[in-house]
Amino acid sequence: MRTINFTREHMADARELALLCYGEERSRVPVLPGAAELPDLTYFADNGLGVAAYEDGKMLGFLCCTEPFDHAFGSTDARGVFSPMGANAAVTQDRDKIYAAMYQHAAQKWVKAGAVSHGICLYAHEEAAQQQFFRYGFGLRCIDAIRTMEPIVCNLNEGYEMEELTGETIDTAYPLEVMLNRHFYSSPLFMNRPLASREVFCSTFTADQGRCFLTKYKGKPCAYLMISQSGETCITEIPEYLHITGAYCLPEYRGRGVFQNLLSYAVNLLKKEGYTCLGVDYESLNPAAYAFWQKYFAAYTHGLVRRIDEHILQVL
Known part of the structure; x- marks a missing residue:
């Protein structure tokens, strides 16, 4: 497996893989609506902050993010990046190892761009990927959930x-x-x-x-x-x-x-x-919200975040 910079030539493979992963989550959360395609990836290909993983000509995964933005989460002084739903995916086999390699490559670019708050949206039932990001110092922060009307x-x-x-x-x-x-x-x-x-x-x-x-x-x-x-x-x-x-x-x-x-x-x-559908997003660290929403809504994404020591910017 090798990781490379994500470009426009990888977009077709990425769209196909993203839809497969969405279908996987939809099989666990049937209330999720069908999707013929996920967001266009041109923006992510052009900002130069994404990576792709390939082996023998087959895409194993991709990990892209927004351009760095100020005041991550709207209440900090940190500069952050975020990989939203549909801007990352990986095949099922060795998913944790694929994400580990992609993040190691991508995070180097993110920190060099001045981002010390890293957020990534993973599907709620992607246990292997989440465990890998936990090992890399991420924690659960936000949850997206859905119910029928x-x-x-x-x-x-x-x-x-x-x-x-x-x-x-x-x-x-x-x-x-x-x-x-x-x-x-x-x-x-x-x-x-x-x-x-x-x-x-x-x-x-x-x-x-x-x-x-x-x-x-x-x-x-x-x-x-x-x-x-x-x-x-x-x-x-x-x-x-x-x-x-x-x-x-x-x-x-x-x-x-x-x-x-x-x-x-x-x-x-x-x-x-x-x-037909009603959604909600809430912080997992809000005990009142977590206790209520999980009773009546089905989680389909988990937002993970890592805050890096910003002093690293002085030596890189």
């Missing part, structure tokens, strides 16, 4: 009301957005996410044509659910797929089925509009 059966006490907000009423959800942001400060998350002002929050909702569902208890907002047409992975571009971009329930209302009912309320409305 089917309601959750659960009971709800009296006094709760649910509604879909509009551009005129979206302001009602902003205090819950603030509480969600504060939740990210807490242990073990320690994430200082940028918080949009009330005006920006409302204007962005209108501009993006988002959907927001709210639960009130005796007139007081206690939970909200934000949904968008776009998500974190390439399959979120399928028209019948919607994606959760914000969700929060006040702690004093948890354990009462409040959020389950709000999710069902939204799903019932969206299903009538022809949507």
Whole structure:
């Protein structure tokens, strides 16, 4: 096996291999929609940061990433790169060894480009590949999950009301957005996410044509659910797929089925509009989110990340 720089001449082999790997994950998560092709790889071939693995003229794998970007994860000072879904793949046999060799080659280029935060999206059931990246110092950070547009059966006490907000009423959800942001400060998350002002929050909702569902208890907002047409992975571009971009329930209302009912309320409305799938991405280091979403959604990707000692940039 040899690893070489990924170029346009490798794109056809890479597309075929990426689709095979997606089909493998889809066999484990049947709710995933079919895909005739994954994202175009021209950008990744042209940025010079990808690698491919070949043996006897056959592609064994490829590993590409974005160009380096500032403020990795939106809350650090690190410069990072990310290999999204469809921008990496490897054959089943010796998959861990193939990824090990590809990352060793690619990481040298990534660090030379100034990136000390390395992220890679792997399919959730690629155990061999994940274990290899764990050996290389990566940890699990993010999860993408999916479910069909089917309601959750659960009971709800009296006094709760649910509604879909509009551009005129979206302001009602902003205090819950603030509480969600504060939740990210807490242990073990320690994430200082940028918080949009009330005006920006409302204007962005209108501009993006988002959907927001709210639960009130005796007139007081206690939970909200934000949904968008776009998500974190390439399959979120399928028209019948919607994606959760914000969700929060006040702690004093948890354990009462409040959020389950709000999710069902939204799903019932969206299903009538022809949507078939609902996705969500969440941090594995968020215990409340992890406990809830894994009950009602099926994970299909794991986002792994490694933070390298940035002082290495002074000697390379």
